[in-house]
Structure formats: structure tokens, C-alpha cells
Amino acid sequence: MEFDQVLALRKSIRSYTDEPVSKEDLAALVKAALASSVGKHNDAGYTLCVVTDRALLSAIDKEAEEKLGKPHMFFEAPALIFICETKEAFDYLKEFDAGIIAEHIHLKASDLGLGSVVLYGFIRHLGHDADYVKALGLPEGTYPLLAVAVGHSRAAKMERKGDREFEVIYR
Numbered sequence: 001m002e003f004d005q006v007l008a009l010r011k012s013i014r015s016y017t018d019e020p021v022s023k024e025d026l027a028a029l030v031k032a033a034l035a036s037s038v039g040k041h042n043d044a045g046y047t048l049c050v051v052t053d054r055a056l057l058s059a060i061d062k063e064a065e066e067k068l069g070k071p072h073m074f075f076e077a078p079a080l081i082f083i084c085e086t087k088e089a090f091d092y093l094k095e096f097d098a099g100i101i102a103e104h105i106h107l108k109a110s111d112l113g114l115g116s117v118v119l120y121g122f123i124r125h126l127g128h129d130a131d132y133v134k135a136l137g138l139p140e141g142t143y144p145l146l147a148v149a150v151g152h153s154r155a156a157k158m159e160r161k162g163d164r165e166f167e168v169i170y171r
């Protein structure tokens, strides 16, 4: 797909069908994440965790609803890709890096005709001690920073209505 078309399709999708994301598409999303830039060349600072196991997804959904009082915080998407910090991550860079990695996944999803949304809310509010973090079975000292929910959605094929309205200053 033309890059400008990928940009035109990029938007947050909050409704998904039950159709699973294929192994090929998941591999393409991971490949896009691995094409990311990170500060200080710190590849050891990050681990990606791709979750498609339905029991695990439903446990995360349930924990978020029970503890935060909001249902379906990742919109019942069939795949969640967690961008995790390891013990090697630099505090002053990790949130920038995670955002950039997430954006690569988000844009690649648009390119593949998939829907996606970047997620921080439930990760932030559930924190490091959450049951789902233990259930992910991450190495010691590794915790989710950000996630991207991915799935099929008819809306993914429609162009975004508007752009951001940032002030832009040229000098």
C-alpha cells in the first residue's frame, strides 16, 4: 500500500470481529516493530509479548473490568501485542521508545487492512503487580509499558475523517 494511504487509514479501532489475526499478519506486525528506532541502540531494553491465547485474553479483560470497573478495555480484540521494558531499559527513554514501537505496529496494521489501537490505560492502572502480568510469564524485571490491540474490523478499511489540530510553527 502507498505510505500516504497507510497514513490515511490509521485510526484507533475499538470494535473487532472474532476472526483471529493470522500467524503471517502477526509476523508482519512483529517485523514492523523490529524496524523501529530506539534510543541508545538499546535493543536489550525491550521485549515484545504477542498474546492470542483466548483464555489469557479473557483473564486480562476480566481483571481490568473487576479492578477498574470498565468492561472490555481492549475491545475484545483477538490479539494484544505488549511492548515491555526489561531491566536494561533506560527510564528516561523507555516511554518514547515504546510509543515509537507501538506506532510501527499500528501503522503496519493499517497497511495489512487490520484495525488496531494503542493502549496504555489498563496497563497504567493495573500496574506491575497485576495478575495478568504474572500470567504473561515474562522474564524477571520485565513489565508491560504499552500495548497495541489488533484485529479485523470493517472500519479498518475506511479512511480517517480528520487530522490532529496541532499548532505548527515554522521559523
Ligand SMILES: Cc1cc2nc3c(=O)[nH]c(=O)nc-3n(C[C@H](O)[C@H](O)[C@H](O)COP(=O)(O)O)c2cc1C
Residues within 6 Å of the ligand: 010, 011, 012, 013, 014, 099, 117, 118, 119, 120, 121, 122
Ligand atoms: C500513548 C497512547 C496511549 C493510548 N491509550 C489508549 C487507551 O488506553 N485506550 C484507548 O481506547 N485508546 C488509547 N489510545 C488511543 C487514543 O485515545 C487515540 O489515538 C485518540 O483517541 C485519537 O484517535 P485516532 O487514533 O483514531 O486518531 C492511546 C494512544 C496513545 C498514543
